[in-house]
Amino acid sequence: MYCEKCGNRLADDARFCDTCGATVAGAAIGSPAAAADASGSSVITPEQLRAKWQQEAAARGSSTATSATVAAPIAAPVLPQVVQNSGSGKDGINKCPYCGASDIQLNTATGQLRCNYCHREWSEAADGLDFDIASLNGMTIGAGSEDINYDASSVVTLKCSACGAEVVIETDEAPQARCHWCRNTLSLNNQVPNGAIPDAVIPFRVTKEQAQGLIETFVHKRQFYAHPRFKAEFTTDNIMGAYLPYMVVDVNSHASLSGQAELLVRKYDRDKTTYYDADLYDISRDFDLLIDDLTLEASAEKLNQNTLVNSNNVINAILPYPLKETLRFNANYLRGFTSEKRDLNRDAVAGVAQAQVRDIARYQANQTALAYNRGIHWENINVGVKGQLWKSVYLPVWLYSYLEVKNNGKRFLHYVAVNGATGETMGSVPIHMPKLLLISAIIELIGCAIGIPLTIFLFLFVP
Amino acid sequence: MFFSVLAADPLYVSLLLSSNDDSSGLAAIPLLLCLSGFIYFGAVYARYRNSDKRHLHEEETPVRIENLQQHNQFVIRLTGLRNSSMQDRNDQQVEGALNESGGGFAEQLANVKDWVK
Numbered sequence: 055m056y057c058e059k060c061g062n063r064l065a066d067d068a069r070f071c072d073t074c075g076a077t078v079a080g081a082a083i084g085s086p087a088a089a090a091d092a093s094g095s096s097v098i099t100p101e102q103l104r105a106k107w108q109q110e111a112a113a114r115g116s117s118t119a120t121s122a123t124v125a126a127p128i129a130a131p132v133l134p135q136v137v138q139n140s141g142s143g144k145d146g147i148n149k150c151p152y153c154g155a156s157d158i159q160l161n162t163a164t165g166q167l168r169c170n171y172c173h174r175e176w177s178e179a180a181d182g183l184d185f186d187i188a189s190l191n192g193m194t195i196g197a198g199s200e201d202i203n204y205d206a207s208s209v210v211t212l213k214c215s216a217c218g219a220e221v222v223i224e225t226d227e228a229p230q231a232r233c234h235w236c237r238n239t240l241s242l243n244n245q246v247p248n249g250a251i252p253d254a255v256i257p258f259r260v261t262k263e264q265a266q267g268l269i270e271t272f273v274h275k276r277q278f279y280a281h282p283r284f285k286a287e288f289t290t291d292n293i294m295g296a297y298l299p300y301m302v303v304d305v306n307s308h309a310s311l312s313g314q315a316e317l318l319v320r321k322y323d324r325d326k327t328t329y330y331d332a333d334l335y336d337i338s339r340d341f342d343l344l345i346d347d348l349t350l351e352a353s354a355e356k357l358n359q360n361t362l363v364n365s366n367n368v369i370n371a372i373l374p375y376p377l378k379e380t381l382r383f384n385a386n387y388l389r390g391f392t393s394e395k396r397d398l399n400r401d402a403v404a405g406v407a408q409a410q411v412r413d414i415a416r417y418q419a420n421q422t423a424l425a426y427n428r429g430i431h432w433e434n435i436n437v438g439v440k441g442q443l444w445k446s447v448y449l450p451v452w453l454y455s456y457l458e459v460k461n462n463g464k465r466f467l468h469y470v471a472v473n474g475a476t477g478e479t480m481g482s483v484p485i486h487m488p489k490l491l492l493i494s495a496i497i498e499l500i501g502c503a504i505g506i507p508l509t510i511f512l513f514l515f516v517p
Numbered sequence: 518m519f520f521s522v523l524a525a526d527p528l529y530v531s532l533l534l535s536s537n538d539d540s541s542g543l544a545a546i547p548l549l550l551c552l553s554g555f556i557y558f559g560a561v562y563a564r565y566r567n568s569d570k571r572h573l574h575e576e577e578t579p580v581r582i583e584n585l586q587q588h589n590q591f592v593i594r595l596t597g598l599r600n601s602s603m604q605d606r607n608d609q610q611v612e613g614a615l616n617e618s619g620g621g622f623a624e625q626l627a628n629v630k631d632w633v634k
Contacts, residue, residue: 187581276565316603319594330598333591340586346579349572351615359615361568367616373572410613413575418582420608429606483565490561498554505550512547 135194146215147238148386151176156216156238158386165259165379167386178382183253183445187344190306190441196253198383198446199301201399212240225250226395229385241385250395252446254380257387258295258474265452265472266290268479272470281484284456294455295474297388297448298369299352299396302377303407305345306441309415312338313433315426332428339419343437347377348410350403352396352446357403365469365482372473372480375449379475383448393448400444411437450474458484571616 147156155171166175183196210223217236223229229242229250242251260268269290277285313336320331351357351370359367381387415437423430452472459465470481549556563569 188583279561279565314592315589316595327599328601329596330601331594331596332598332603334593334595336588336590336592338588340584340588342583344581344583346581348574348578357615359571361566361616365566365568367571368567370572370615371567371570373574374577406613406615408613410574410578413611413613414578414580416608416610417575418580422585422587428601429603430608431603431605432607480567480570482567485562485565490558494554494558494561496554497557501550501553505547505553508550509547512544 135192136197136200146212146240148241148384150174158239159389160257160387162258162261165257167384177257178384179380183443185304185443187304187306187346187441187443188342190304190443192441194441194443195400196443196445198251198253199400199444201401202397210242212242214238214240228388228393230389239386239389251385252299252383252396252448254445255297255383255387255448256375256377256380256450256475258391258450260450260452260472260474260477262293262295262452264477265293265295265474268472268477269293269452269454269470269481272479272481273483276483279485279490281458281486284458284484287456290454292454294453295391296451296453297391297393298356298451299394300447300449301350301352301396301398301400301403301407302380302445302447303345303348303350304443305343305348305407305411305439307343307345307411307415307437307439308341309343309419310338310340310436310438311415311419311432311434312336313431315423315430316428317426318428330428335426337423337426337430339422341418341422343411343415343418345411345414347374348407348414349373349375349377349449350406350410352398352403353394354397354402356394357398357406364467368469368480368482369451369453369471372451372471372476372478375473375475377447380445380447388448391450396446408437411439454481456484568616571614574613575611 148158149156150158150169150172152174153169153172155169157170158167159170160166161168161175164175166177168175185194210225212221212223212231213219214221214233214236216238217233219233219235221231221233221240223231223240223242225242230239232239273280273288280288315335315337316332317335318330318332322329322331356366356369358364359370361367412435416432416435419432420430451474454470456468457465458468466484468482468484470479470483472479
């Protein structure tokens with residue numbers, strides 16, 4: 055007997071091809087799956103599982119597929135319009151559209167999925183969530199941005215469509231698992247209520263070797279004051295490629311700003327003092343503000359960027375990503391990388407989003423008032439949101455981490471992060487404080503030795 | 518906290534000098550020399566720790582503005598001002614930055630895990 059897909063020779067009783075994973079015609083009869091169905095066992099299909107979750111969500115009174123057309127503030131508790139964006143991605147075995155094999159992986163060089171059997175490549179744009187921002191009205195969200203059910207189990211059981219075995223996927227670790235019987239890879243591509251599956255993904259385009267080079271260059275430029283223990287232990291062999299969760303927001307809004315501004319008209323010196331004359335204006339700006347892809351961390355740990363206690367700000371600093379290149383989520387993009395599950399809902403980041411929208415409005419208004427060279431005092435900044443679109447997205451980051459244990463026992467985790475799509479690099483390097491303090495003190499002494507006599511000289515002899 | 522304040526030192530000094538009433542560069546030189554050790558420490562600390570770095574959301578987020586309406590009304594000419602820039606100017610203020618030590622959203626977000634049940 056031979057496989058219809060790849061021609062591989064098979065055993066007479068084979069239910070699947072051990073080369074490409076294709077199901078052998080007729081093999082379902084008498085398979086564990088068929089047996090399970092016939093016996094009415096408790097095996098749950100992905101569709102049944104999802105229906106169960108939706109029932110649970112409805113019981114909790116969470117979001118439903120109801121449209122809302124009223125203007126609302128960011129993430130107000132209105133019923134959102136939910137856009138399903140799972141496309142052709144199915145839970146279970148994802149097969150190569152060309153040869154049917156299930157051995158699929160990201161090719162970092164091209165950013166596309168590649169079949170490891172026939173070597174063809176493909177990807178799917180996340181166009182289901184591509185809206186004209188000016189037409190946004192009310193709250194629209196991708197299905198992957200729905201509120202998380204924190205009680206939902208992180209363990210999902212799928213039935214392997216090749217051999218019928220039940221395969222457990224631990225979504226806290228990866229949305230994929232291998233069937234222990236037939237070795238096919240099973241994927242979760244449709245949204246689950248625990249935040250593990252986003253609406254879209256930007257795959258890695260920066261290879262591990264490139265990321266290692268960028269991190270080494272970054273650190274080598276900061277070697278002189280780097281902590282000796284860090285220098286001794288530094289190696290980029292163990293850097294991690296991780297997909298981190300973000301919320302991406304499009305906002306259709308109207309901004310109104312008013313205040314006062316000053317325009318310099320004259321500058322002159324009198325009695326060793328400089329004076330300025332300026333014209334004072336009342337100004338106002340009123341405009342439609344269409345914001346595309348405001349990006350916010352959707353992980354509680356990464357959103358906390360208090361630089362006194364962590365270096366998460368360097369991960370924030372490698373934004374932005376080329377969000378026009380987002381692709382429909384497919385768990386195969388994550389293969390070989392780690393991923394962090396989203397643990398924040400829209401409400402948790404709404405305050406940050408609101409403040410950032412105001413910042414953008416202020417910045418744009420400033421651009422229309424550049425002539426006021428002494429500055430502007432904006433008294434009123436009002437941004438009315440007409441419509442908003444929220445998407446959850448996995449974005450790729452190469453991370454080098456180093457845990458610094460200080461003499462007082464305090465710990466500080468330093469990151470050097472590389473944007474997995476653009477290669478932008480930022481990081482934090484532990485400092486050898488005694489060395490820096492000593493050299494700073496020497497510079498201070500020299501500066502004072504020159505500065506104090508110079509001050510006396512200027513005071514005594516310069517009129 | 519101490520190191521973060523020092524890290525901001527170069528910026529503080531440059532603001533101090535730029536807003537000084539007396540714009541004579543000569544008077545600023547001794548001040549710079551007497552603060553040179555602190556400035557050096559702050560500059561090195563900032564370069565290694567990068568605690569001031571963040572995503573410039575206000576500049577880097579793609580934005581389109583439409584239907585712009587502008588209003589500019591002259592009020593009065595102010596004379597004899599001693600500051601080089603407007604008092605109470607807030608056009609460079611940023612509210613949504615996440616990494617301001619002890620300020621901005623940092624304090625609010627320190628307990629963000631409370632939102633995660």
